Amino acid sequence: PLKFEQLFAGFGGSRFQPLLMLGLFNLALTLVVAAIVAGAIVAVVGTVGLMQFFATDMLDLASTDLTAVALVVLALSPILLIGFALIGMAFWFAPGLVAVNGIAPQAALWLSFRANLTNIGAMLIYGILLIVLALLASIPLGLGWFVLGPMMAGSWYATWRDVFGDAPAQARGPSP
Numbered sequence: 001p002l003k004f005e006q007l008f009a010g011f012g013g014s015r016f017q018p019l020l021m022l023g024l025f026n027l028a029l030t031l032v033v034a035a036i037v038a039g040a041i042v043a044v045v046g047t048v049g050l051m052q053f054f055a056t057d058m059l060d061l062a063s064t065d066l067t068a069v070a071l072v073v074l075a076l077s078p079i080l081l082i083g084f085a086l087i088g089m090a091f092w093f094a095p096g097l098v099a100v101n102g103i104a105p106q107a108a109l110w111l112s113f114r115a116n117l118t119n120i121g122a123m124l125i126y127g128i129l130l131i132v133l134a135l136l137a138s139i140p141l142g143l144g145w146f147v148l149g150p151m152m153a154g155s156w157y158a159t160w161r162d163v164f165g166d167a168p169a170q171a172r173g174p175s176p
Contacts, residue, residue: 033083
């Protein structure tokens with residue numbers, strides 16, 4: 001049975017350092033993808049174009065500077081989508097594998113990525129549904145997130161438990 005003190009169990013004991021490493025690795029990968037896209041925007045638009053863009057009155061939506069930057073960002077959005085999807089696949093089950101199964105962060109990332117790749121159809125449907133629900137939760141001043149946040153945490157746990165079951169993931173790997 002769940003207890004209140006289990007809510008903060010990840011911040012103490014032997015699991016803290018691996019979970020912290022997992023979080024720092026997630027931050028580093030996210031910054032790498034963002035830097036690649038930012039570098040591509042600067043390469044295409046140029047620093048002068050970006051300075052003109054930021055100097056332009058944002059209320060002037062017909063500005064060619066705004067249009068050029070928006071088109072570049074739109075053209076680069078598939079890179080963002082693919083990059084963050086790959087990061088998401090690697091980190092989807094990793095915290096559970098580290099915290100509950102006691103697996104090393106690098107192995108947990110690989111197992112999580114492999115599990116998502118094995119179950120790609122279900123994960124695509126889940127991801128699309130999650131995006132729709134996130135948009136709906138954001139409409140009423142973000143108050144829907146008070147419902148969606150706990151629901152997402154429960155669904156992440158349920159998918160982790162469904163894919164990896166009760167046996168340690170090192171012993172059996174993801175199920176199809």
